[in-house]
Amino acid sequence: MxxxxxxxxxxxxxxxxxxxxxxxxxxxxxxxxxxxxxxxxxxxxxxxxxxADKAALFEAVCLQLCEEAVPAIEAATERVDDPLEALVQGSLAWLRFVTQPGVQRIWLLDAPTVLGWSRWEALDRRLGQQALREGIEAALAEGVLRYEGSPELLATMLNGALNALALRLAAPGTKVPRRVWEQAVRSLFEAFSPPALPGS
Missing domain, CATH: 1.10.10 (Arc Repressor Mutant, subunit A)
Structure with missing residues (x-):
């Protein structure tokens, strides 16, 4: 019992x-x-x-999404040795998660309005930006990412770009082939990689 x-x-x-x-x-x-x-x-x-009300229940749903997203990102990167490739794979895993039919309407379309921007941004950091910052720090330490400045600010900027892409993919009537947006994500991170040495 x-x-x-x-x-x-x-x-x-x-x-x-x-x-x-x-x-x-x-x-x-x-x-x-x-x-x-x-x-x-x-x-x-x-x-x-x-x-307390329907909005509080909605926030609990969003927290559940956060708890599900982190393992999805970790699973996509746990066997990737190259930090730059880990950034790419982690970001792709995040995009695949938030653009699922059962997630995108809640997280991308309703959450910013229902929760308010400040609360949504705080949860967004928990959902993916924290992992993104950690990945950036690892890539900088290995020298596979070229950037002079705050890793936190870079994570914020890249996270904003990924959120914008997610919103585009979730927009009604939008059909972007998966290979196209995956290549766009890869190109975004490769733009920060050091130039190849001559003869390499």
Whole structure:
């Protein structure tokens, strides 16, 4: 028999999973609280025990996405020895994650508005920018990246470029072949690589 703590955790998980599915399909604005309650099979009081309002539940969904994205990036880079290639593969993994049909509407289209820019930016750093900064620092240390300045600022700039690309890929009616945007990402990082030595 489940304990009270286990039942509480199960209720919270059902609310998040149900809300995530509805937000993904219909968007935040078009998803009513009643639809979430009905889908999760819980009463309004149970929801407010866990979340102050629908926006707080939406933020919990976004936090879940952050928790899923980090392992995806790590899996794409764990066997890559070259730091520059690791940056490329990690960035591609991030783009593939955030442009999934079940993620892009929540993270790219609704989250900046629902959460507010400051909170969304803080979560965005957690979602991918921190890993990007660490990758930049590793590439600089190995000499495979040429840049004079703050790794944090470079990570911010490159993350902005990747976010812009993700928004473009998520835009309705946009069809950019995967090989094209993957090459664009590779070229972005290779632009910071030192020139090859003569005869190399």
């Amino acid at each position: 489940a304990t009270n703590a286990e039942r509480t955790a199960q209720t919270r998980a059902r609310l998040i999973d149900t809300a995530r599915a509805l937000f993904s399909e219909h968007g935040y604005a078009a998803t009513g609280t009643e639809a979430i309650l009905e889908g999760a099979g819980v009463r309004r009081g149970a929801m407010y025990h866990h979340f």
